[in-house]
Amino acid sequence: MGIMDKFKLDNQVAIVTGGAIGLGKAMATAVAEAGANIIIADINLEAANKTAKEIETSTGVKALAVKVDVTNDEEVDSMVTTIMEKFGRIDILFNNAGIGQHIKIEDMEYSTWNRIMDININSMFLVSNAVGKVMRKQKRGSIINTSSMSGIIVNSPQPQAAYNTSKGAVIMFTKSLAVEWAEHGIRVNTIAPGYMKTELTRPYFEENGDMVQKWVELTPMKRPGVPEELGGIAVYLASEASSFVTGSVFTIDGGYTAL
Numbered sequence: 084m085g086i087m088d089k090f091k092l093d094n095q096v097a098i099v100t101g102g103a104i105g106l107g108k109a110m111a112t113a114v115a116e117a118g119a120n121i122i123i124a125d126i127n128l129e130a131a132n133k134t135a136k137e138i139e140t141s142t143g144v145k146a147l148a149v150k151v152d153v154t155n156d157e158e159v160d161s162m163v164t165t166i167m168e169k170f171g172r173i174d175i176l177f178n179n180a181g182i183g184q185h186i187k188i189e190d191m192e193y194s195t196w197n198r199i200m201d202i203n204i205n206s207m208f209l210v211s212n213a214v215g216k217v218m219r220k221q222k223r224g225s226i227i228n229t230s231s232m233s234g235i236i237v238n239s240p241q242p243q244a245a246y247n248t249s250k251g252a253v254i255m256f257t258k259s260l261a262v263e264w265a266e267h268g269i270r271v272n273t274i275a276p277g278y279m280k281t282e283l284t285r286p287y288f289e290e291n292g293d294m295v296q297k298w299v300e301l302t303p304m305k306r307p308g309v310p311e312e313l314g315g316i317a318v319y320l321a322s323e324a325s326s327f328v329t330g331s332v333f334t335i336d337g338g339y340t341a342l
């Protein structure tokens with residue numbers, strides 16, 4: 084098989100949690116362009132449906148929107164049942180749903196801390212286990228978790244300890260899962276994006292205050308990334324092109340963590 088053929092994902096089935104907008108949508112679109120059928124698994128069904136339709140129209144693959152709260156084990160299990168009924172297999176999982184808030188540790192409610200952990204890291208335990216049952220039977224699968232450069236460095240100037248902690252945990256969960264499931268033919272990797280322009284960060288970029296200026300100043304490439312700039316790594320990690328890659332962290336941050 085030539086190298087370009089190894090990037091092809093024809094007839095494979097990929098789930099993207101939080102895939103309705105932002106980075107998830109961009110990664111879903113990229114793997115669909117490489118040939119994979121897509122499940123947009125999101126708490127926002129309206130936006131998920133819109134994205135699924137867009138992807139079907141632009142790429143010709145099958146795309147299905149499923150409403151799921153990734154912190155709810157019953158909803159996660161029923162999502163996997165629905166997907167298995169409709170597609171009969173799951174090859175690729177993007178654990179991507181996540182939230183962030185700028186709150187100082189001393190001002191943070193315990194319930195807020197827990198909500199951030201639930202969505203950003205505990206959900207990855209739930210969804211990986213539900214999908215892992217299928218992947219272990221198939222003896223193959225690729226799981227790609229969205230961490231952040233915030234799992235490696237502490238952002239400045241905004242206080243976001245809960246987010247940083249959750250994203251650090253995503254990296255160790257990725258490595259642990261990679262080691263445990265290598266024998267089942269399942270690879271697990273994580274991407275650590277820097278500042279990207281999405282719904283999550285749009286209000287800050289629109290405000291264009293001191294904080295955003297500091298973000299750009301601290302980024303050697305002097306700009307935020309755009310979601311489409313995750314397309315290449317998404318297809319690489321999902322596909323046979325990365326067949327010897329597992330337990331790895333990929334920073335995509337315009338050089339931020341190198342400085």
Ligand SMILES: NC(=O)c1ccc[n+]([C@@H]2O[C@H](COP(=O)([O-])OP(=O)(O)OC[C@H]3O[C@@H](n4cnc5c(N)ncnc54)[C@H](O)[C@@H]3O)[C@@H](O)[C@H]2O)c1
Nearest residue numbers: 101103105106126152153180181231276278279281282283
């Ligand atoms: N934007 C950035 O600069 C940046 C940088 C590094 C990492 N990330 C990470 O990338 C991921 C995506 O971020 P984004 O900027 O695209 O965010 P976004 O807010 O634009 O999109 C997040 C999506 O997740 C969905 N979602 C939220 N809670 C959910 C839940 N409980 N169950 C199911 N779906 C849920 C939302 O409905 C939305 O569609 C997150 O994990 C985020 O932490 C973002």
